[in-house]
Each structure stands twice: as C-alpha cells, then as structure tokens.
Amino acid sequence: MGKIVAVVTAVREEVAGGGAPVFSAENPAAAERMAQELEKALDCAACLIGGKHYVLVERSPDSR
Amino acid sequence: MSGWEGFWQAPDRDVIAVVLGTAVGLISRILLLRSDYRQYPAYPHGRLIHLSLGLIAGALGALAVPALMAEEYTAITFLSLAAQQFREVRNMERNTLRAIDGQELVPRGDSYIEGIAVVFEGRNYVVMLAAFFVSLLSVWIGWWAGVAAGAAILPATRLLMRGRRVADIADISFAPVRMDGAGVYVGDIYMVNVGLEADRELIGRAGIGLVLVPKDDDARVTLAHAGQRQAILYDLSARLGVYRDEGEPALLPQAKLDLATGRVGVLALVRERDRDKVLTAVRNVPLLEAAVRHPARANRKRKEHGRWEKSSPS
Numbered sequence: 001m002g003k004i005v006a007v008v009t010a011v012r013e014e015v016a017g018g019g020a021p022v023f024s025a026e027n028p029a030a031a032e033r034m035a036q037e038l039e040k041a042l043d044c045a046a047c048l049i050g051g052k053h054y055v056l057v058e059r060s061p062d063s064r
Numbered sequence: 065m066s067g068w069e070g071f072w073q074a075p076d077r078d079v080i081a082v083v084l085g086t087a088v089g090l091i092s093r094i095l096l097l098r099s100d101y102r103q104y105p106a107y108p109h110g111r112l113i114h115l116s117l118g119l120i121a122g123a124l125g126a127l128a129v130p131a132l133m134a135e136e137y138t139a140i141t142f143l144s145l146a147a148q149q150f151r152e153v154r155n156m157e158r159n160t161l162r163a164i165d166g167q168e169l170v171p172r173g174d175s176y177i178e179g180i181a182v183v184f185e186g187r188n189y190v191v192m193l194a195a196f197f198v199s200l201l202s203v204w205i206g207w208w209a210g211v212a213a214g215a216a217i218l219p220a221t222r223l224l225m226r227g228r229r230v231a232d233i234a235d236i237s238f239a240p241v242r243m244d245g246a247g248v249y250v251g252d253i254y255m256v257n258v259g260l261e262a263d264r265e266l267i268g269r270a271g272i273g274l275v276l277v278p279k280d281d282d283a284r285v286t287l288a289h290a291g292q293r294q295a296i297l298y299d300l301s302a303r304l305g306v307y308r309d310e311g312e313p314a315l316l317p318q319a320k321l322d323l324a325t326g327r328v329g330v331l332a333l334v335r336e337r338d339r340d341k342v343l344t345a346v347r348n349v350p351l352l353e354a355a356v357r358h359p360a361r362a363n364r365k366r367k368e369h370g371r372w373e374k375s376s377p378s
Binding site for chain 1: 245246257258259260261262263310311312313314316
C-alpha cells in the first residue's frame with residue numbers, strides 16, 4: 001500500500017489536516033517544479049490528484 | 065569394495081554400474097545447469113556447488129543398486145540423507161536469491177524465487193533417479209544396457225524439467241501507451257498515476273505496452289497472481305534491459321489486471337525495443353508453480369446426463 005509522504009499544491013485551501021507536510025506553491029507551474037524536486041529528494045512517485053494537487057507517494061517495498 | 069582392485073584389468077560389474085550411473089548423473093546435471101538470461105548461477109562458484117552436488121546425487125543413486133543387490137538394506141537410509149541435503153540446496157538458493165533481490169532494480173519477487181529454489185532441489189532428484197536407473201540396468205543386463213539407458217535418459221531429463229510458459233496460457237499483443245491527464249493506460253487498461261509531465265513524456269517515449277489475454281478461466285487465475293505478473297516484469301527487464309535507476313518509482317514497470325476481463329496490461333521501460341524480442345521475452349516467461357491453479361476443473365459439476373460442465377457462468 002502506498003503512503004503519502006508529502007503534498008504539493010497551488011490551491012492551499014483545498015488541502016486540510018493530515019499527517020503529511022503540505023508545500024504551498026504560488027502557481028501550478030511552481031507546484032509541478034516543486035513536486036519534481038521532491039520526487040528526486042524523497043525517492044517517491046509524484047501523483048497528480050484532481051489535476052492540481054501533487055501527492056508524493058512511497059510505495060511498499062514489494063512494488064518499489 | 066573388492067571390485068575396485070582389478071578395475072583397470074577386468075572391472076567388476078558393480079563398479080561399472082556405479083561409474084556409469086554417476087557419470088550419467090553428472091552429465092545430466094551439467095545439461096540441466098544452464099546459465100541463461102536469468103544469469104543464475106552465472107559465477108564459477110555457483111556452478112561448482114551445483115556440479116558437486118550433482119556428482120554426489122549421481123553417486124548416491126548409482127551406489128544404491130549394488131548395495132541393495134548385496135542385501136545391504138541400510139543403504140537406503142543414505143538416500144534419505146541425500147533428500148535432506150537437497151532440501152538444504154533449496155534453502156540455500158532461496159536465501160541467496162532473496163538477499164540479491166533487494167538490490168535488483170526490478171525484483172524477481174518471492175514467488176519466482178520460490179519457484180527457482182524448488183527447481184534446484186528437483187533437479188538433484190532427477191539426477192539421482194537417472195543414475196539409479198542406469199546403474200540398475202547395467203547390473204541387471206550389462207554395461208551396454210546402462211549406456212543405452214543413459215543415452216535415452218539424458219534428453220528425457222531436459223524434457224522433464226521444461227515447464228509451461230506464459231505463451232501456453234495467454235495471447236500476447238502490443239498495445240499503445242497513452243496518457244489521459246495524469247493516468248497512464250496500456251490500450252484501455254489503467255496502469256498508474258504519473259503526476260509529472262517529464263515522467264509522462266519519458267514513459268511515452270521509452271515505454272512499451274503489452275496486453276496479455278488469458279486463453280481460459282484457469283489462465284485468468286494464473287495471470288491474476290501478483291507473483292506471476294512480477295515474474296513477467298522481471299524477465300522482461302532482465303532480457304531487454306531496464307530504463308530506470310533506484311529512487312525513480314515513477315519509472316517502475318507495471319503489470320495491472322483488468323478486473324472485468326482478466327486481461328493483464330504490461331507497461332515497461334526497456335532498452336531493447338525490438339518487437340520480436342519483446343514478444344519472445346514475454347512468451348518465454350515460465351509459469352510459476354505457485355501461480356498455476358485449475359479452479360475450472362475443480363468446479364466442474366456433473367450434469368444429469370452424465371456430462372461434465374463448467375459451473376461458472378463466465
């Protein structure tokens with residue numbers, strides 16, 4: 001099962017609470033760039049949710 | 065054994081049987097020990113271990129016959145000792161492969177490892193049986209019968225160990241890799257959510273898509289097995305090269321099931337993109353013992369007029 005490690009969004013008001021840190025970006029392009037950097041930094045896969053929020057997901061070791 | 069004393073002048077019948085049986089056993093182990101695309105065991109020491117065990121297995125199988133003929137029935141206990149030894153081989157293979165698997169870019173998965181370990185154990189029994197029969201025939205009939213039996217058994221051992229392959233249970237065809245927003249599809253099968261445009265562009269450029277259509281209901285169950293799908297991904301990556309580094313989970317090859325139809329979509333980023341080679345690689349993936357099931361056969365029920373019919377409406 002995947003685990004959310006971080007969230008990157010340009011629409012901060014749509015993301016609330018949760019156990020993962022949320023990174024706010026000024027615009028969608030900045031959000032994508034930040035997600036790309038976090039993907040490399042965290043070794044996690046960036047998934048796009050709802051067309052605007054990036055969720056950095058750590059997949060279980062079985063499906064590395 | 066007294067027969068060894070005059071070995072070079074007039075060898076004893078038992079000695080000939082033992083030598084012939086052991087030789088056939090060892091040769092069959094050499095034939096079965098192929099270092100193929102899975103690259104295992106690829107190193108001299110890996111081979112040495114298995115050849116030595118093959119020699120021991122052959123010698124034990126060959127020795128059992130003269131021992132039994134001489135009414136030395138305790139000799140049979142040596143065979144159980146050998147069985148114990150071969151189980152150790154299975155454990156050894158399992159542990160080694162598991163240890164290596166953690167560092168593979170595309171892991172084999174536990175089911176595949178278990179399958180390989182079982183094969184390594186099984187091949188030793190094949191060697192032992194081959195040596196036993198050759199030895200038996202040379203004691204009973206003569207050395208020429210042993211040689212003839214060896215010549216017949218050697219090709220037969222290879223046939224015996226040849227398992228079924230994915231091509232036997234599924235039709236394999238290429239399908240386009242396409243993107244719909246962040247979703248990546250192979251044909252119409254949803255594969256994975258890839259958030260970054262750069263990753264999607266890379267997958268679109270280097271990815272290949274395949275669809276495996278199961279030939280019957282049993283095949284559906286086998287293809288649905290996660291271990292079998294991981295084995296397909298591993299073989300594909302091992303034979304065609306893998307286009308990823310560690311810490312790039314977005315580029316991980318995927319094999320996803322279409323729940324409604326039982327088809328399997330395969331998305332892989334490979335170095336060698338020759339279509340024939342890709343197809344051959346997938347066709348030749350072995351079916352894992354752990355994944356093969358026959359529910360359709362088990363669920364058949366007797367109709368009133370004595371015919372057997374499938375119980376599932378699918």
